[in-house]
Amino acid sequence: MVSSNLPLLILCGPLAVAVVIFLLPARGLSTKCFEAIHLASTIFVLALSITVAGHVIAGDSLTAFGDWFYIDSLGCIFVSLIGIVGFLTGLYSIGYIRHDLESGLLDRGKVKLYYGFFSLFLFTMLLAATSNNIVVMWVAIEATTLGSAFLVGLYGQKSSLEAAWKYVIICTVGVAFGLYGTVLAYANGSEVLGNSEGAILWTTLAAHAASLDPTLAKLSFVFVLIGFGTKAGIFPMHAWLPDAHSEAPSPISGLLSGVLLKCAILVIIRYYIITLKAVGPEFPQTLLLTLGILSIAVSAFLIYVQHDFKRKLAYHSVEHIGLIVLGLGIGGPLGIGGALLHTVNHSLTKALLFCGSGNVLMKYGTRDLQSVKGILRVAPVTGLLIMGGALALAGFPPFNVFVSEFLIFAAGVKQGYYVLMIVCALLFTITVAALIQIIAESVLGKSPESMPKRDVGWLSLAPMVILLALVLAMGVAVPQPVSRLLQSATNVVLDDHSAVAITAPWQTPAAATPQSGVQGGPVALVTDTPSHSETNP
Amino acid sequence: MVGFQLINGLAGLLIITSLLVILSDRPGNSARFYALQSLVLVALFLALAEATDSHELYLWSASAFVTKVVLVPLIMYRAFSKLSDPKLGSGAVLSPALSVVLAALVVILCYSVVSGVSLPAAAAIKPALAVSLAHFFLGLACIVTQRNILKQVFGYCLMENGSHLTLALLAAKAPELVEVGIATDAIFAVVIMAVLGTKIFLTLHTLDARQLTTLKG
Numbered sequence: 007m008v009s010s011n012l013p014l015l016i017l018c019g020p021l022a023v024a025v026v027i028f029l030l031p032a033r034g035l036s037t038k039c040f041e042a043i044h045l046a047s048t049i050f051v052l053a054l055s056i057t058v059a060g061h062v063i064a065g066d067s068l069t070a071f072g073d074w075f076y077i078d079s080l081g082c083i084f085v086s087l088i089g090i091v092g093f094l095t096g097l098y099s100i101g102y103i104r105h106d107l108e109s110g111l112l113d114r115g116k117v118k119l120y121y122g123f124f125s126l127f128l129f130t131m132l133l134a135a136t137s138n139n140i141v142v143m144w145v146a147i148e149a150t151t152l153g154s155a156f157l158v159g160l161y162g163q164k165s166s167l168e169a170a171w172k173y174v175i176i177c178t179v180g181v182a183f184g185l186y187g188t189v190l191a192y193a194n195g196s197e198v199l200g201n202s203e204g205a206i207l208w209t210t211l212a213a214h215a216a217s218l219d220p221t222l223a224k225l226s227f228v229f230v231l232i233g234f235g236t237k238a239g240i241f242p243m244h245a246w247l248p249d250a251h252s253e254a255p256s257p258i259s260g261l262l263s264g265v266l267l268k269c270a271i272l273v274i275i276r277y278y279i280i281t282l283k284a285v286g287p288e289f290p291q292t293l294l295l296t297l298g299i300l301s302i303a304v305s306a307f308l309i310y311v312q313h314d315f316k317r318k319l320a321y322h323s324v325e326h327i328g329l330i331v332l333g334l335g336i337g338g339p340l341g342i343g344g345a346l347l348h349t350v351n352h353s354l355t356k357a358l359l360f361c362g363s364g365n366v367l368m369k370y371g372t373r374d375l376q377s378v379k380g381i382l383r384v385a386p387v388t389g390l391l392i393m394g395g396a397l398a399l400a401g402f403p404p405f406n407v408f409v410s411e412f413l414i415f416a417a418g419v420k421q422g423y424y425v426l427m428i429v430c431a432l433l434f435t436i437t438v439a440a441l442i443q444i445i446a447e448s449v450l451g452k453s454p455e456s457m458p459k460r461d462v463g464w465l466s467l468a469p470m471v472i473l474l475a476l477v478l479a480m481g482v483a484v485p486q487p488v489s490r491l492l493q494s495a496t497n498v499v500l501d502d503h504s505a506v507a508i509t510a511p512w513q514t515p516a517a518a519t520p521q522s523g524v525q526g527g528p529v530a531l532v533t534d535t536p537s538h539s540e541t542n543p
Numbered sequence: 544m545v546g547f548q549l550i551n552g553l554a555g556l557l558i559i560t561s562l563l564v565i566l567s568d569r570p571g572n573s574a575r576f577y578a579l580q581s582l583v584l585v586a587l588f589l590a591l592a593e594a595t596d597s598h599e600l601y602l603w604s605a606s607a608f609v610t611k612v613v614l615v616p617l618i619m620y621r622a623f624s625k626l627s628d629p630k631l632g633s634g635a636v637l638s639p640a641l642s643v644v645l646a647a648l649v650v651i652l653c654y655s656v657v658s659g660v661s662l663p664a665a666a667a668i669k670p671a672l673a674v675s676l677a678h679f680f681l682g683l684a685c686i687v688t689q690r691n692i693l694k695q696v697f698g699y700c701l702m703e704n705g706s707h708l709t710l711a712l713l714a715a716k717a718p719e720l721v722e723v724g725i726a727t728d729a730i731f732a733v734v735i736m737a738v739l740g741t742k743i744f745l746t747l748h749t750l751d752a753r754q755l756t757t758l759k760g
Contacts (some may be wrong), residue, residue: 139716141725142724147724148728149731151732156735157740159742162746163758164747164757165758167739167742167746168755169744171740171743172758174732174735174736175686175692175699175736178732178736179699182682182702185703186679186706186709189706189709189710189713190713192710192714192717194710196714196717197714206717206718206721221660223661248758252758
């Protein structure tokens with residue numbers, strides 16, 4: 007562990023920007039001024055997150071403020087996601103919010119609030135991803151709700167206010183369960199360690215997890231899973247998610263689905279690590295497997311029946327969060343590694359598609375897929391980008407989601423969950439059908455005759471092009487630094503060095519890093535590597 | 544030993560005050576009862592600080608007094624007194640008598656759960672611990688059984704008080720900053736809920752949760 011100012015710096019930047027924007031008058035300044043400050047904030051977070059990733063990939067874990075903040079390889083994945091997706095949705099926001107301002111959906115005061123809350127939201131998510139103090143971790147997750155509630159209800163219409171209310175009530179109540187779980191974990195730790203200062207730190211709790219009281223550890227994990235699972239959108243606590251995702255401005259939907267849900271998953275993983283050591287794998291894995299498959303099963307059908315583009319995408323988030331939770335529940339180096347890779351892949355793909363839904367809203371003025379036809383004819387670049395995103399989300403190669411889904415399925419088969427994986431695969435075919443429907447009818451169908459053939463501006467297309475490029479790059483071959491980061495994070499979760507190279511099945515064995523001591527790609531490893539469940543006591 | 548009896552006794556009072564919060568007819572009155580309940584909670588923190596000789600808990604009681612007895616009830620009273628929805632009535636789904644019986648059941652159930660905890664710190668204060676857990680679930684019940692969206696905010700506050708008490712009972716020496724973090728979050732949550740509740744009332748002209756049904760499926 008290396009003491010560094012980076013964690014504090016990355017937190018202070020967006021927080022300071024949010025405060026500055028809130029303090030500035032909305033009337034005296036042009037919206038361009040707010041756009042510039044907002045863009046500077048997202049670029050700052052992106053640059054620092056890449057710097058942090060550089061340090062962590064080189065083998066350091068960064069700490070700050072008396073170990074209250076801690077970025078290891080696991081946290082680094084999420085900090086990087088906030089940096090990248092935050093910047094791209096932030097860039098996308100400029101064109102989108104300008105359009106909303108011109109069409110009278112927002113006034114200048116609300117534009118100022120939007121940019122202020124955007125940076126505040128980034129700050130709260132970064133706080134959740136960098137916190138080592140378990141109570142601050144909880145405070146941060148609660149703060150993400152409070153920071154983003156106004157963004158969800160920004161348009162002030164009946165439906166958006168309703169969505170914001172449900173979001174705030176369900177998430178604060180859910181996260182109150184998280185607080186209870188946090189309190190139980192802390193009380194358990196401080197009793198066993200006899201040290202009330204140390205027990206508040208996740209690193210200390212994780213190091214001494216084996217000596218924790220098992221009953222309290224189990225109770226704590228259940229509360230944590232309900233609490234932070236609500237925020238992650240795991241079934242049956244997902245009720246807020248389709249409303250909030252569909253009613254929020256599209257870049258915020260991308261940020262909610264792409265990053266916020268993942269921050270809650272990070273907190274669950276942190277407690278999963280403690281619980282694995284305290285009570286063994288059976289209890290937490292059973293819970294995760296059950297919730298994971300239920301989330302997939304319920305959302306698969308709901309995706310299919312939706313006609314609202316953004317609600318469809320929102321239910322996709324529930325499904326893919328279910329798959330991540332399933333991967334965590336399957337466990338073992340491949341299951342955990344696959345789940346972490348899927349976290350990254352789903353973030354990029356979903357941000358792309360939510361930005362696509364924003365372009366559709368700008369062009370067609372509706373999210374109803376029965377009215378949205380022939381995007382490719384009236385907005386060809388948007389059409390192509392949405393098609394790419396939909397194919398990626400459906401899990402087709404050479405896009406990224408295929409790789410992580412393959413790894414999770416391989417892990418499931420390796421661990422002997424044959425029936426579960428077959429059921430899961432069948433459920434995913436329903437999702438594929440739903441996505442093909444979007445491509446066939448909305449992207450390729452016949453466009454309305456009265457609609458002019460002109461795509462949205464480059465400011466709204468450029469971030470999507472970058473996102474699609476990232477989606478493809480991660481699908482063709484997982485870049486080596488990313489693969490190493492994921493491998494190291496898997497080792498953190500399993501607390502050993504059994505992690506395998508997290509790469510696409512067709513990547514050459516050379517992609518495996520020297521530290522792993524592993525010579526084969528994941529396909530070879532499916533048969534070669536002993537599972538974590540088998541080796542764990 | 545007397546100290547611990549006092550703690551358990553005060554914990555019992557918490558349940559009565561939370562029932563008053565849940566069952567009172569108007570949100571403005573609920574805010575008053577919530578202030579009273581928080582006062583009991585502060586007294587509990589003080590008794591606990593005395594019994595466990597915890598310097599941190601004295602600080603907690605001071606900050607809890609400022610936030611929970613003064614600030615939060617004041618915010619809620621000022622925001623909620625202006626809003627009323629005559630069509631909604633009390634907004635309670637269950638009758639008061641049934642609510643009291645249910646509360647008693649929750650306490651008994653929580654006591655049986657807590658009796659399984661084997662931490663030495665919890666030995667003398669198990670009734671209080673059971674009450675803190677029950678308090679958390681009473682808050683949840685308030686949210687589920689109240690149609691008035693403003694009453695749902697009180698439900699959240701009760702849940703928060705419950706987990707706060709559990710923290711104080713099981714980890715009396717937690718750093719003061721932790722408590723400040725939790726309290727600050729609670730204030731922001733209440734402010735945001737009050738603002739959103741007011742906006743909903745001004746836009747939809749109702750406080751009935753069952754009227755919020757535009758988004759479905």
